[in-house]
Amino acid sequence: MTHEEEHTGSHERQSHEHREHRSETASHEHRPVHRPHEHRPAPARQRPKSNVWMFAAIFIAGALLMSLFFHFKPAFTDCSSKSTNPVSLDVASKNALAVIKNSLVPEGTAVNLLNSSEKNGVYNLQIGIDEESVEVYVSPDGKLMFTGSIDLDNPPDISGAGASASAAEPIDDPDVLLDDDEIKGDPDAPVTIVEFSDFECPYCGMFYQQAYQQILSEYVDEGLVKIVFRDYPLPFHEDAQKAAEAAECAGDQGKFYDMHDMLFENQDSLSVSDLKKYAKELGLNTAKFNDCLDSGKYEEEVQMDAADGSAYGVSGTPAFFVNGRLMEGALPFDQIAQVIEEELGYGSLEPLSEEEKAAYEEDDGNVVEYDLEV
Structure with a gap:
């Protein structure tokens, strides 16, 4: 089945109605991307772990x-x-x-x-x-x-014929990574991070506790980055599938990222009874939530996310596409920030001189340029 056929089929999933992108945008006015007067040098590139x-x-x-x-x-x-x-x-x-x-x-x-x-x-x-x-x-x-292991009934093709592009190659059109999944931040932000993650994965929890919070405060809250969360439950994590479904069910009531945060903050307690308890603590309509979770409404949606991730080169969690550029592992903030800054254009700029800084002024969210020549 081709990737396009997979997505065609995804619109016919059982008990799944198409949902438009839902954005949880921080309260701020959109600010211009290129702000020379506030230029921040890109963090030093670190050797990837x-x-x-x-x-x-x-x-x-x-x-x-x-x-x-x-x-x-x-x-x-x-x-x-x-x-x-x-x-x-x-x-x-x-x-x-x-x-x-x-x-x-x-x-x-x-x-x-x-x-x-x-x-x-x-x-x-x-x-x-x-x-x-x-x-x-x-x-x-x-x-x-x-x-590792090799399935002798379906051995891998190592001839190179029909092989997909290297995972290291950026995806030319990052929008192909998007489905109808939840957005955190300004939908019009210039940089998109598509995260494939597993709520039970310890490294995903590490990323949430460390780099994720700083990305929110430094970039998402500033309108520079939006995060799109997609599910990639690993088969050996017995509670990951239902946890992913729970977040989707909470999304029906506008609280996807509330449940997202709750799950990552309680990774050791992700049984179905725990998930229903969290729904109550978040003030959800528990009857609707429980029915959604018990019916498996989003079971196929979650699995389609994982299938998409594998098709794009994801092999483990967490994995991120920053404007189509694949990064894997619980990376430190500085390493992800380096790529974000490059996508914003900051990484290629030299710091402004004092004279250049004096030539700019921010007025009600607009950048006003003054002519240096008198």
């Missing part, structure tokens, strides 16, 4: 084939060896974390267990490395560890 993960991923991929022989003492070192007694999921998880942290990533790298389960007879672990996550498999006896 994802570089740490890129190094770690490459290191793990190569090192696993060799170092795990020594750390896990694999069972196939002897042709006649039999599988030993299985270990518990908890023991396998702890062993895997210890090996990765102590032997496979640079010293000081944050390594933690995000999720664990048994899948197809092996242990499936989601390991967090700095702001990224990696899927790891451990054999039931705790002796072998593998990264």
